[in-house]
Amino acid sequence: MSFVILSDSACDLTKDLRERFNIEYVMGHMTLPDGTERRTTLEWDFTTPEQFYKDVKAKKNFNPETKQSLYTTAPASIDEFKEEYKKYLDKGEDLLVITISTGLSATYNFAAKAAEQLKEEYPNRKIIVIDSLRYSTGLGLLVVRAAEKRAEGLTLEECAKWVEENKSKCHQMGFLDDLSFVAMKGRISKPKAFMGQMIGIKPLAEFSYEGLPSVLGKTKGDNAFYDACIKYIEKTIRDPKDQIIFIAQTAREKQALELKKRIEEKFQPKEVIVNTVHPQNGINIGPGLCAAYYFGTEISKDLSVEKEYITQILNSK
Numbered sequence: 001m002s003f004v005i006l007s008d009s010a011c012d013l014t015k016d017l018r019e020r021f022n023i024e025y026v027m028g029h030m031t032l033p034d035g036t037e038r039r040t041t042l043e044w045d046f047t048t049p050e051q052f053y054k055d056v057k058a059k060k061n062f063n064p065e066t067k068q069s070l071y072t073t074a075p076a077s078i079d080e081f082k083e084e085y086k087k088y089l090d091k092g093e094d095l096l097v098i099t100i101s102t103g104l105s106a107t108y109n110f111a112a113k114a115a116e117q118l119k120e121e122y123p124n125r126k127i128i129v130i131d132s133l134r135y136s137t138g139l140g141l142l143v144v145r146a147a148e149k150r151a152e153g154l155t156l157e158e159c160a161k162w163v164e165e166n167k168s169k170c171h172q173m174g175f176l177d178d179l180s181f182v183a184m185k186g187r188i189s190k191p192k193a194f195m196g197q198m199i200g201i202k203p204l205a206e207f208s209y210e211g212l213p214s215v216l217g218k219t220k221g222d223n224a225f226y227d228a229c230i231k232y233i234e235k236t237i238r239d240p241k242d243q244i245i246f247i248a249q250t251a252r253e254k255q256a257l258e259l260k261k262r263i264e265e266k267f268q269p270k271e272v273i274v275n276t277v278h279p280q281n282g283i284n285i286g287p288g289l290c291a292a293y294y295f296g297t298e299i300s301k302d303l304s305v306e307k308e309y310i311t312q313i314l315n316s317k
Helices: 015-021 049-057 078-089 107-117 136-151 156-169 180-184 190-197 222-236 253-267 279-285 304-315
Strands: 003-008 023-026 029-031 037-039 072-074 094-099 127-131 170-176 201-207 213-220 244-250 271-276 289-295
Touching (some): 003 078, 003 136, 003 156, 015 023, 049 279, 072 279, 136 244, 201 222, 213 304, 222 304, 253 289
Parallel strands (some): 003 023, 003 094, 244 271
Antiparallel strands (some): 170 289
């Protein structure tokens, strides 16, 4: 029996991708700088990517008095998750729910409580909720891979088991020019954020075992980045020809397209998809991201293996 795969608006999957892989999502909430409240749709329906990241770069989303972002986000409530679940439960469909990392949001907790509260009302239906330990395009890649596994014929339980066993094998490798937005949310240290603001310096970041961004090293200039990125992917990727690789970007389309070209030439994956980060994640990431997302080796719990790889790569020049 088939089942519905449901994520949240942090997955950054476009309408085309959601339709292609038959993925649904639950909208969260956002407050704009002018005080307007809206749901976090995965559509550019209130601004354009260019204007959004231009405004963010100009710090128009930053209150100098409170040191807080003028854009704020909140997850869907327990009742909103229940309402979304019922759309499918009422049609006799089970649910696999894959959410943004608990290290970044309360979304998983709300999604899990909603599922628990519906058990008595729908005793014959199943809802499995998974903390992805990933965010943005990393979450999106994990959700897409789950959809591919469903298409291969895996059951709900088998698909959930695959996600749990492989989420720590979902890698990120790329740069973020300006780490101040991440630091503002307390997701990286301020000294590392300062390093990312130095002219030409590109901090190289990977997911930690818990799914948070962690700087492994730094390069200077685009060419040095491309070289280090490809070498790092080569050390950590597995079966590249059998997978889709994503590249996320925030106002770095030129670099993302060049990275796409180099990945295609080196690894010949099934497909490389360049994805623009939507506002819900964009206000926390800021402009200047260019990173690849793929499946490979299991990430070490202290990132010691990954740090050693980067050290070897950077010292080999």
